[in-house]
Amino acid sequence: MTTIEAPPQTLAPRIVVLDPADGTVVTDRPAATDAEIASAVATARGAAPAWAGTAAAERGARVREAADLVAARAEDLARLVTREMGKPLGDARGGVEAAVGTLRQYAELGPVHRGRSLAGGPDATDLMVYEPRGVVAAITPWNDPVAVACGLIGAALVTGNTVVHKPSERTPGTGALLGEILAGALPPGVLTTVCGGADAGAALVAQPLDLIAHVGSTATGRAIARAAAGTGAKVLLENGGSDPLVVDETVDPAWAAEQAALGAFANAGQICVAVERVYVVREVAYDFLSALVERAQALRMGPGSDPSTQLGALVDRRLRDEVHRQVSAAVADGARALCGARVPDGPGAFYPATVLAGCTDDMAVVREETFGPVAPVVTVGSFDEALTRAARSPYGLAATVLTMDMDRARRAWRELPVGTVKINAVFGGAPGGAAHPRRGSGQGYGYGPELLDEMTATKAVHVGVGRGR
Ligand code: NAD
Numbered sequence: 001m002t003t004i005e006a007p008p009q010t011l012a013p014r015i016v017v018l019d020p021a022d023g024t025v026v027t028d029r030p031a032a033t034d035a036e037i038a039s040a041v042a043t044a045r046g047a048a049p050a051w052a053g054t055a056a057a058e059r060g061a062r063v064r065e066a067a068d069l070v071a072a073r074a075e076d077l078a079r080l081v082t083r084e085m086g087k088p089l090g091d092a093r094g095g096v097e098a099a100v101g102t103l104r105q106y107a108e109l110g111p112v113h114r115g116r117s118l119a120g121g122p123d124a125t126d127l128m129v130y131e132p133r134g135v136v137a138a139i140t141p142w143n144d145p146v147a148v149a150c151g152l153i154g155a156a157l158v159t160g161n162t163v164v165h166k167p168s169e170r171t172p173g174t175g176a177l178l179g180e181i182l183a184g185a186l187p188p189g190v191l192t193t194v195c196g197g198a199d200a201g202a203a204l205v206a207q208p209l210d211l212i213a214h215v216g217s218t219a220t221g222r223a224i225a226r227a228a229a230g231t232g233a234k235v236l237l238e239n240g241g242s243d244p245l246v247v248d249e250t251v252d253p254a255w256a257a258e259q260a261a262l263g264a265f266a267n268a269g270q271i272c273v274a275v276e277r278v279y280v281v282r283e284v285a286y287d288f289l290s291a292l293v294e295r296a297q298a299l300r301m302g303p304g305s306d307p308s309t310q311l312g313a314l315v316d317r318r319l320r321d322e323v324h325r326q327v328s329a330a331v332a333d334g335a336r337a338l339c340g341a342r343v344p345d346g347p348g349a350f351y352p353a354t355v356l357a358g359c360t361d362d363m364a365v366v367r368e369e370t371f372g373p374v375a376p377v378v379t380v381g382s383f384d385e386a387l388t389r390a391a392r393s394p395y396g397l398a399a400t401v402l403t404m405d406m407d408r409a410r411r412a413w414r415e416l417p418v419g420t421v422k423i424n425a426v427f428g429g430a431p432g433g434a435a436h437p438r439r440g441s442g443q444g445y446g447y448g449p450e451l452l453d454e455m456t457a458t459k460a461v462h463v464g465v466g467r468g469r
Pocket residue numbers: 139140141142143148166167168169196197198199200201202203205215216217218220221223224238239240241271272273369371397441442446
C-alpha cells in the first residue's frame with residue numbers, strides 16, 4: 001500500500017488522485033496535452049454535421065441506450081466515485097441512479113423539444129425552429145461527478161450537439177470511465193473526454209467552441225466567462241453559493257435542527273445547495289443549537305466504503321485545509337465552536353461536523369461558500385432581520401426558510417434574490433423544476449427541460465409568397 005499525502009498534481013503531466021479515506025493512490029493517469037485538447041475539439045467539430053443531421057428520435061434512442069449502459073455499470077462507477085472523492089457508497093449509488101434517470105428523461109424530452117409556428121401574414125409561413133449550437137464543452141466538478149456530467153452531456157447530445165467533456169481533476173478516473181461507457185452507445189467523435197486540471201480547462205475554453213457549460217466554483221465560472229468573451233462562445237454557469245437557512249420562532253427547534261444537520265452535513269457539506277449559514281431567531285436559538293450539536297456529534301465519520309458511515313472524508317487535504325482555515329478564522333473573530341472545528345489525527349482528509357455559534361455576517365465562513373460539514377449560526381432578533389440578512393450575499397443559488405407562518409413563507413419566496421427557495425425542507429423539489437441562479441452563483445438554466453433550450457439556438461424563419469416567371 002502506497003501512502004502519499006499530497007494534493008492532486010494539477011500542473012503535472014499526470015493526474016494523481018489519493019483516496020481521501022486512507023491516502024492510497026486511486027488514480028494515476030496522464031493529463032491531456034494542449035494538442036490533444038485541440039484535437040478533441042476538432043474531432044467534435046468534424047462529427048457535428050452528421051450528428052446534427054441525425055433524426056431527433058434516433059438521437060434519443062442513442063441517449064437511452066447510453067443510460068442503459070451506465071445502469072449496467074452503476075456499481076463500478078459508484079465504487080470509483082467513493083474511492084476518488086470519499087462520499088458514502090450509498091450516496092454515490094444514488095448519484096449514479098440520478099444520472100441514469102436524467103439521461104432517460106432527456107432521451108424522451110429531446111425528440112419532443114419543439115419550436116413554434118407564428119401568426120404572420122395570411123399567406124406567409126413564420127416559424128421559430130431550434131437548431132443544435134454545434135460543439136459544447138461540458139466542464140464539471142467532483143462533488144456529484146456522474147449525475148452532474150450526465151445532465152449536461154445528455155441535454156447537449158439529444159439536441160444534436162457534439163460534446164467535449166472535461167471532468168474534474170479530483171475525479172478523473174470516474175470521468176474517464178463514464179466517457180468510455182457513454183461512448184459505447186454513440187457514433188465516433190460525438191463525445192470525447194479529456195482529463196486534466198485547471199490548465200486543461202483553460203486550454204479547452206480557449207478553443208473555438210459554440211457553448212461552454214460549466215458547473216463549479218464562482219472563481220472558475222468568472223475565468224471561463226472572461227475567456228468566452230474573447231471567443232464568442234455562449235456560457236452557461238452553475239456555480240457556488242452561500243445558501244442561508246432561516247429558522248423562525250414558530251417551528252419546533254428540534255425539527256429545525258434535523259433540517260439544518262441534513263442541509264449542512266450531507267455529502268460532508270460538499271453540495272452546491274448545502275446550508276452554508278443559519279439565521280435563527282433568538283427565542284428558539286438555545287434549543288435549536290443544542291439539538292444541532294447533538295445531531296452533529298451523533299454522525300458516524302468514516303470511510304465511504306463502510307456501510308455504517310454517515311460522514312465521509314472531504315475530497316482531499318487541500319479542501320480540508322481551506323475549510324479549517326475558515327473555521328479557525330471565525331473562532332479567532334469571536335465565534336464559539338460548540339463541536340468539531342478540529343483536524344483529526346490519522347490518514348485521509350476527514351473533518352468533523354462542526355457547529356459554530358455567535359457568528360457574524362462579515363466572517364468568511366458565513367459570507368463565502370464553505371465546502372465542508374460546517375454550520376455557522378447567527379442569532380437574530382426577528383424573522384424580518386433574518387430575511388434581510390439572508391438576502392445580503394454575493395451569491396444567489398438557493399435558500400431555505402423554516403416557518404409555520406404563511407405570510408412569512410410568501411414573503412420569503414418573493415423577496416429572496418436566489419434561484420431556488422425552499423420552504424420547510426432543505427432539499428427536494430418536483431421533477432422538472434429549473435431555476436436561474438443569480439449574482440455569483442451563475443447564469444442560465446443548468447438542468448431541467450429548459451436546459452434543452454439553452455443547448456439549442458432558435459432561428460426565426462419567414463417564408464413569403466414569391467412571384468414566378
Ligand atoms: P472548479 O470550478 O474548481 O472545477 C470545476 C471544473 O472546472 C473542473 O473540471 C476544473 O478542472 C475546471 N476548471 C478549473 N479552472 C478552470 C479554468 N480556468 N478554465 C476552465 N476550466 C477550469 O469547482 P470544483 O471545486 O470542482 O467544484 C466545487 C464547486 O462547484 C463549488 O463551488 C460548488 O458550489 C459548485 N457546484 C455548483 C453546482 C450548481 O449546480 N450550482 C453543482 C455542483 C457544484
